[in-house]
Structure formats: C-alpha cells, structure tokens
Amino acid sequence: MATSSIHVWLILWKATRAIEAYAHKSIEHLGLGVTDFAVLEALLHKGPLLINDLGKRVLLTSGSITAAVDRLEKQELVERRNDPVDRRARLVHLTPRGLKLIKKAFAQHEEDIEQLMSEIPVRERTQLVASLRKLGTTAAQLVGGQNSWQRKENDQ
Numbered sequence: 001m002a003t004s005s006i007h008v009w010l011i012l013w014k015a016t017r018a019i020e021a022y023a024h025k026s027i028e029h030l031g032l033g034v035t036d037f038a039v040l041e042a043l044l045h046k047g048p049l050l051i052n053d054l055g056k057r058v059l060l061t062s063g064s065i066t067a068a069v070d071r072l073e074k075q076e077l078v079e080r081r082n083d084p085v086d087r088r089a090r091l092v093h094l095t096p097r098g099l100k101l102i103k104k105a106f107a108q109h110e111e112d113i114e115q116l117m118s119e120i121p122v123r124e125r126t127q128l129v130a131s132l133r134k135l136g137t138t139a140a141q142l143v144g145g146q147n148s149w150q151r152k153e154n155d156q
Helices: 005-028 034-046 051-057 062-074 096-117 122-142
Strands: 078-082 090-094
Touching: 005 034, 005 096, 034 051, 034 062, 034 078, 034 090, 034 096, 051 062, 051 090, 062 078, 090 096
Parallel strands: none
Antiparallel strands: 078 090
16 A cells, blocks of 8 residues: 555545535535534534634634624524623624524534544544644644644544
8 A cells, every 4th residue: 555645645635525525415404514514513612702713713714704604693593792801892602593503413413423433443533633633733834824723632
C-alpha cells in the first residue's frame, strides 16, 4: 500500500468529501443545510453566543454567519437578544422551535455518524484523532493562520 505524502493527502481528501456528503444526507431531510445545522448545534451545546463567537466556532466569516443567523431567524429557529452584561452586544439564542428541531436532528445525526464510524475501532479512532490534530496544526502553522479548527480535548 502506498504511503507517500501525496497518496495520504489524496485518500484524506476523498474521505473528507465522502464523509461530508454522508453528513449532508444525514440532515437534509430536515430542511437544514450543513451550515445551518452547525450553527444550531453550536447553540445547542454551548448556549447563547455572540454572533462573532458563533461564527468563529462554526468557521464562518462575519458576513456568512450574519446571513446564516438571518436565515435561521426568518425560520424562527433562532433569535437575537440583548446581552444582559453588555447592552451593545446581541446574543443568538435558540427558540423553542429551534431547540426541538436541533435536538431531533442532532440525535439522528449522531446515530448516523456512529454507524459510519463503527467501521473504525475505538483504539484506531483515538490514533486517527491525534494524527489529524498534528496534521491540522502543521497546516495552520504553514499558512500562518491560527489553528481555530482545533478544539480542546473536552470540546465538541
């Protein structure tokens, strides 16, 4: 089996595209795109967030996160509220409807991803996570960017 750097990159790229397609299929029946799902999931697990913090968490630019929140607000899945600590800031909250939808969507998505990952034993998953973190850190350093995609060990 070839293990040249370019071969590893090609396999990783193909796997990423296939996994993304699978993840999209997992949530599309709910009428959610991957971006909307990511925003709702972040709010489910982290609670209300400032829009800029939400954008950083889901890896969206300020313009893209604003568009996503606007879209979700029109669907009555999220709402902006004044920050009780800083009156100049606005927090994005899940609405009861949004909470109900993302709980259902996340449970199904988690089941689907578990089915996908069941092909990889837990020991190999741990090794894979460590390797991907190293790779991501190195790539971020080489382009001079911050490693914002990498999360702390206990972070989802």
